[in-house]
Amino acid sequence: MHIVVCIKQVPDSAQIRVHPVTNTIMRQGVPAIVNPYDLFALEEALRLKDRFGGRVTMLCMGPPQAEEALRKCVSFGATDAILVTDRAFAGADTLATSYALAAAIRKIGEEQAVDLVFTGKQTIDGDTAQVGPGIAKRLGMNLLTYVSRIVEVDLDRRRLKVERRAEGGVQLLDTTLPSLVTMLEGTNEMRFASMEDMLRAARCPVRRWNKDQAGIEDVARIGLKGSPTVVSKVFGPTPRCEKADMQVVADSSANDVCLNLLQKIFTQHPTLEDEIVERLSV
């Protein structure tokens, strides 16, 4: 079984700081991590490899330093890793990204046919959840998003059965291989890297593909040029026209502050108080 897992290297968003005056991202010192959602995809792929044998190929598009993220995945047990990296990819939106990744997966498939592609549900820096569906459509693969459980894989009959999270319930879907699965978070727990895999990861040659090696046919469809969306501005939040009606606990007793607050709220919003009372009385 041959599984391709697509990952992205992202800045640890919990540690991103915005410059208060210029509204620019202060990247210095912000650690880059494997997009946390992608690890659920990786673990699921590794479990299938444990059961059925075969290989797990990691794929990432990004700057040269994204190699580190790929190496991390190899240390968890992935077989090998490919970094698609080229200045021509810069500025890609989700449509251009899915074009490039789909081309690379096609290329990977020339070496060994791909049975399954896994991605995370979404990334934590873009949060769009669009690249997975985009890759599936471009490759003509069956698309299974928000998968909460791989129920059954039948390699002989080339069939796949999954549970997919939907609004208000779970769909049980049956489809054929090859398919693309975007894995829901919290569905499994990432294993610990074995010493053997960690050593292997340190030595593992991460293959670097430029746009030609990745099989890009139409350069007008990658990078900034291939991106229909245009960021027209980036800005910080605007305060409401008036700042909050502030009270400082240090200035008077906490009790006075709270009583004062309640009085203000319930005077300004009399129906709110009535509704609370009504609900509590029932």
Added chain:
Amino acid sequence: MSEAAKPAAGTSPRPAGRAGRNTELPEHLKDHKGVWVFIEHDRGQVHSVSWELMGQARILADRLQVPVSGVLLGGPADPLEKYAQEAHAFGADRCYLVRDPVLQGYRNEPFTKGLTDLVNAHRPEILLLGATTMGRDLAGSVATTLSTGLTADCTELNIDGRALAATRPTFGGSLLCTIMTLAYRPQMATVRPRVMPMPRRDATRTGDIVERPLGMVETDIVTKLLDFIPDADRNTVNLAYADIIVSGGKGLKNGDNFRLVWELARVLGAEVGATRAAVQAGWAEPERQVGQTGKTVRPKLYIAAGISGAIQHRVGMEAADVIVAINTDPNAPIFDFAHHGIVGNAMQVLPVLTQALRTHLDKRIRRIA
């Protein structure tokens, strides 16, 4: 943000950045007209996000002076005409109906074909979908098939010139950005439930219905929907629709202190919410997370304890009628958009506030009894 709302008189919007970008709308796409809403329904119910979008679509369309259309795909068992009537009442001028047995229950393949074909035949300029598991699955597929731009999880939609200006949080919710699709049509966007207000329903409004065939049979479709297992009624947290929410953040320091949030919530009959940091620390369940990657809420009263007010949290709760913030830092961003602020330690203020409310409400409840 209000800047984008101003119609740019006669000038086409000029985005910042490098030259040679996709900014000119080609001649052959200029006949795309109208604002569409994909109406999501499942097991006898329309998802309320579709009506929220309908209200937004009406505003955008009125600014562009074009009609609003709803799109309904479904099977023979779905009352699509009834849904269309509702759509008209919420502001649609027209509804496109595609009814086919293969559209009974959502599947990516037939729904992608149905929506893509409709777009190609009737050429809308804007297409809006709810950012649900169905809407995002479908939007990503349709945008790729049509090779057009899609902006996910928008928190604000405006018209700039003649183009859709879609604003969303970016960089993990630390900044906002406005994204436009200038050279491709339709311009697609998804919006999460509860981000937009529910529009007024006008039962006297009517509109027309256009039916289209799908042109697909079951044997064309590889993926089979074997079963739908509804979520067990396990008292799921209904944060999105709660009237009062008390939320806690990192400022509470530990999980024990987070109990103070629960105590205040109990006195108010409120739901409990949490920031991403509080959820990641394990103080609250993930379904209680409020913000860009959690739930969007619109309560009548939102009490934020120990929450600094980062954008990623703010976009999930700023539509609350009354926001009360308790934070030690008088310069915390939350005080820029809260209505009432208490500068103080949440661990100290919460118990006092809880007691004050209990006394106050007890008096009123006794009076009723």
